[in-house]
Amino acid sequence: MSRLFKKILVANRSEIAVRVMNACRTLGIPSVAVYSDADQNARHRLMADESVHLGPPPPRESYLDIDKIIAAAKDVGADTIHPGYGFLAENPEFATKCTKAGITFIGPDAEAIKLLGNKVESRIKMVDAGVPLIPGMKGAAKDPNQFKNAADEAGYPVMIKAAAGGGGKGMRVVHTPEELQPAIEAAQREALNAFNDDTVYLEKYIVKPRHIEFQIMADHHGNCVHLFERECSIQRRHQKIIEETPSTAVDHDLRMRMGADAVKVAKAANYKNAGTVEFLLDESGHYYFLEMNTRIQVEHPITEMVTGIDLVVEQIRVAAGEKLSFDQESLRQRGHAIECRIYAEDGENNFMPSTGSILHYSEPSGPGVRVDSGIRLGMEIGIDYDPIMAKLIVHAPDRDLAIGKMIQALNEYKILGVRTSKRFMIDVLNHPAFIKGETFTDFIELNMSERESSEDVLREIGAAVAACAATNGNSSGAGETVSSSPMTPWQTIGQWEIGGTINE
Amino acid sequence: MNSLEFIFDGDVVEASVERAGENFRVKSGDKEFLFRPEGENLFSCLVNGHKSLLAVVAHQGKYYIDYDSHQFELTDPSEDGFAGGGDAHGGDKDKIFAPMPGKIVKILVSVGDSVSIKQPMVVVEAMKMENQVNSRANGTVKAINFSDGDQVDTETPIIELEIAPEE
Structure with a gap:
């Protein structure tokens, strides 16, 4: 097979960079990572065939620096850039500059x-x-009265959204006229920070x-x-x-x-x-x-x-x-697939961002279980970037089997040192409303606010397993002994093929 | 038989462990468990008739545990530097801290305001998300140590309260 491209630079980090490099391997195309000071030890950097240092951790000086990234591609002879998601993926200026530099931008x-x-x-x-x-505003507006009129016309509740938005940033639901103005201001601030554009608009909230x-x-x-x-x-x-x-x-x-x-x-x-x-x-x-x-x-x-x-x-x-x-x-469509996002956040404390060092890392495996991960043992999870660490994906012949497989896989996915929402997601998957398929966007507010605490069990079993670890001499900390073996990303991909049968 | 003590949520919990072949038999409180090593930092155990895989790692005087996806920590009281587990600022209900190092977006109260429990006090931005921090007590705002736009860590109180006497 002749190569489609000479070399692909992946202008991203974490799990999506690793995922794209997997595809490069599938096609036999060498991949290039870029990394900031915060990501010297990151999984995506080690996965690539070569890597280029971009600069300090702040995205503006690393993963969002268009000129540095294009220069990096030129330096290593990459004729193509894959932007992943986030960062520069939806930045038309980046796409244009790639084209002008004679580099193929993988995207629209x-x-x-x-x-x-x-x-x-x-x-x-x-x-x-x-x-x-x-139904909602026909265009962007700055004048508070335009928002007020549009809200009155569409009828409350209404939604404020960032014109350049995505990922929930710069979005606010407004239930009463009194809440409108503070919500617009909050949405504008978030939009300005996230997208460098504070344009927001209003529409009916469904x-x-x-x-x-x-x-x-x-x-x-x-x-x-x-x-x-x-x-x-x-x-x-x-x-x-x-x-x-x-x-x-x-x-x-x-x-x-x-x-x-x-x-x-x-x-x-x-x-x-x-x-x-x-x-x-x-x-x-x-x-x-x-x-x-x-x-x-x-x-x-x-x-x-x-x-x-x-x-x-x-x-x-x-x-x-x-x-x-x-x-x-x-x-x-063959069978049923579910994905759970593994964020560095505390699912037991209002999804507050969590930071720390990965002290233990082991992935689930088996037929129909896939892990797309951007983390590894000893890696430091900081506050510089989006908190997504990994994604767990399962595939099964039907939905009930997929739910069961996901719960088991979440329990077998062990990440210590940083909090996740694994337990929270298991409680969602086990909820009768989820099992019935009553999944609306207000599911969490509606069904998950009153959760039972299981602290009583944790006390004894926690002490018991800690005692085992102490007796067994398990005391490896981050980076001291790297003996757990996270599966290489390309081993975890693909339980399927076109026209194949599901083997389980 | 090896008896050990740990701190869980401020309380001492005891566990006594003995080897049973390659397995471990552990008693804690009125419960007894049999653990089987499953590789580095991993043990399996039958709890209430259901087999679980547990992960545990000791790091700087703490045991980090994942049991059925519950993530929690126990502290080893014999280690130096034990300062009582749990929330670092658990006792200071008269002080409002940032949950994460970040930037203050907006302080929502002024000195002299009387505030009630769960009232929003300040919005802090970290990891590109705005996090609202609420009061954990009823009282009056005594001091505000930062302004909108300031960078904050988690150690310096943003807002200090004079707690209202309980009725």
Whole structure:
């Protein structure tokens, strides 16, 4: 096989950088990591074939520094850059500068990023394309009276959103007119910090919605298909923590209609490469276009598990000018997949960010269990970057089996030194409402505020296992002995193949 | 038989352990467990008829544990530097600390304000998210040591209260 590219620089860190490097290995293309002072020991740096130091930890001086990253690519002879998600992934200036430097940017072109990155402009475009939208402001505004009028017109509750937003940053729900002004200010501050743009807008807040998104893949030969839905309704602070596919709320007919509209969105934006069209689905089966994310998504692995398509490999192939390796008719959803995000946060204390050194690290394994991890033993988890450490993904013949497999895998996934939300997510997965598929975006508020404390058991079993460790002489600290062997990322990928049977 | 003491949530918990072949038989309180080593830092154990994998690692006088995805720490009281486990600022209800090193976005109260328990006091930004810190007591704001935009650590109180006498 002749190589699609000479060398791919991955302009990102943590689990997604490792994931992209996996795809590079699959295709036999050397990968290049970039890293900041905080990531000298990071897993993504060690995974790459070579690495380039960017600078101090603050993103502006490292992972967000366009000129440094392009210079790094030039230095090592990389002809391609994969941006991952976050950082520069949806920055049209970066895409443009890559092209000008003669480097292929793996993603859509700058025009599509610009259009879809601006939620106000993309709304107007999608109305024209005939895609259903949530009622609200037609454009951005600064004047508080415009917000007040728009809120009165749409009817409370309303939602304030950042025009350049994503990931729950710069978003506020407002229930009463009195809350409106403080919410706008808070959203503007968060938007300014996160996106360097304080433009916010207002729309009607849909009560009891589900978050349903469709994976899109489009090539440069006019082919544009969807790879079915992902349900991402389980969110805390408007950030997804558990995703699954298929959705319990989407039947064949609805799937075909939403998928067709998702393709319509991508075509209206002249979209190329992998992208995700987000919808809200209400209880009566109406759906509304939210936005299109112009990047590979955090939760892309669940789509890979049920379709057998390696989306990142496909991204690279499409960027090299190849045709999609599948068409709409050949795609099938096989079984059920769930992803749990492993954040450095305390699920028992309001998801407060958690920092520290990874003192122990061991991954679950087995058929249908996949770990996409950016961490390793001895690594320091600080406050400089997004707190996602890893993702745990399971695949099983049906939803009940997938839930059971996920609970077991979470319990076998051991990370000590930094808190996670593993226990919280197990309690979600065990909740009767989750098992029934009653997954709405208010699931956590509604079902998880009163959780039982199990402190009584912890006291004795904790003392008992500590006594075993003391007797056994287990006292390895971070970096002292590196004898646990985290599985190499490419060993953990792929229990599936196109047309294959699920072997369990 | 080896008897050990640990601190859990401020209380002393005892455990006595003996080897049983390659396994460990442990008594703690009125409960008895049999642990089987499963590799570095890992043990399996049958608890209430359900087999669990536990991870434990000792680091700087603390035992970090994951049992059924409950993550918690026990302190070894014999280690130097034991200062009582749990929340570092557990007793200081009259002081408001940042939960994480970060930047103060907005202080929501002024000196002299009377505040009630759970009232939002300050918004701190860390890891690109805004975190609201609430009062843990009823009282009056005595001092504010920072301004909006300041960087804070977790050791210096942002706001100090005069706690209202209990009724």
